[in-house]
Amino acid sequence: MYRATETELKQYDDLGFFVRENVFSEQELEAMREGAESVHTQIVEAADLPAAGPIDQVDNQRYQSVLGATVKWEWQDDLRAVRSMEPTGHLDARLEVLLDDPRLYQPAASINGCETLSVFSDKLNVKRPRGAPFPWHQEGLYWENGAEDLESLVSTLTYLDDATKENGCLWVIPGSHKQGNLQGLKDRGVLGALYTDVDLIDGEAFATEFPAGSVLYFHRDLVHGSQTNRTPSSRRVFVVAYQAGGLHRWHIDRKREVEMGR
Numbered sequence: 726m727y728r729a730t731e732t733e734l735k736q737y738d739d740l741g742f743f744v745r746e747n748v749f750s751e752q753e754l755e756a757m758r759e760g761a762e763s764v765h766t767q768i769v770e771a772a773d774l775p776a777a778g779p780i781d782q783v784d785n786q787r788y789q790s791v792l793g794a795t796v797k798w799e800w801q802d803d804l805r806a807v808r809s810m811e812p813t814g815h816l817d818a819r820l821e822v823l824l825d826d827p828r829l830y831q832p833a834a835s836i837n838g839c840e841t842l843s844v845f846s847d848k849l850n851v852k853r854p855r856g857a858p859f860p861w862h863q864e865g866l867y868w869e870n871g872a873e874d875l876e877s878l879v880s881t882l883t884y885l886d887d888a889t890k891e892n893g894c895l896w897v898i899p900g901s902h903k904q905g906n907l908q909g910l911k912d913r914g915v916l917g918a919l920y921t922d923v924d925l926i927d928g929e930a931f932a933t934e935f936p937a938g939s940v941l942y943f944h945r946d947l948v949h950g951s952q953t954n955r956t957p958s959s960r961r962v963f964v965v966a967y968q969a970g971g972l973h974r975w976h977i978d979r980k981r982e983v984e985m986g987r
């Protein structure tokens with residue numbers, strides 16, 4: 726019922742992504758936003774407790790393991806905000822329910838041509854006012870050591886808020902997925918090697934300014950990134966990546982094999 730159309734599949738091949746608008750209703754979005762804020766609060770509160778892991782500083786970024794999620798803290802300490810939490814579904818049922826939502830996984834199944842999928846990763850990104858950019862990167866580079874079947878991975882990104890250039894929407898470089906793994910930045914520390922040197926790529930960046938309730942389905946090698954949030958409101962997205970069959974180690978303890986509906 727929600728499978729990708731021929732036109733969408735062609736766009737995915739040509740551009741590395743396609744978008745559907747109005748996938749989720751305002752009522753559903755309200756529940757997701759409440760879920761996202763609850764997860765953010767739980768993590769901020771738990772981060773100072775003895776059970777939380779130590780903070781790992783990598784270049785200018787801070788990572789921590791909190792409540793079973795890998796947390797990336799905002800670059801600026803005074804914001805006391807988490808920009809990315811992975812996985813997060815286990816921390817709130819209002820987000821967890823999305824993992825098994827056919828509006829997310831059926832298009833992913835059409836793309837990789839598999840009848841059974843499992844969740845590879847689920848991640849909540851929160852960009853508060855003044856929240857920092859995500860430098861240009863490809864998911865493939867991050868995932869190549871963790872995925873059982875890298876080729877089959879498809880990402881979905883659900884917009885919990887309207888996304889605009891001003892609030893730091895995601896930008897993509899259409900067609901960049903065709904170039905495979907691109908070279909990282911040189912002499913820019915450990916993380917720089919994971920960021921894409923966009924001077925080496927042809928193609929013009931496109932701002933995915935879409936309303937809340939839209940979903941972007943995208944290829945692991947699509948070069949993407951985002952800028953600072955220059956508005957007074959948060960910009961939140963929930964990312965679920967699916968893989969063919971199998972189970973990823975992050976999810977091994979909560980088996981999530983999705984039987985494909987037709």
Ligand SMILES: O=C(O)CCC(=O)C(=O)O
Nearest residue numbers: 850859895949950951962
């Ligand atoms: O949330 C964003 O703006 C960036 C998302 C992203 O690039 C990622 O999570 O890989």
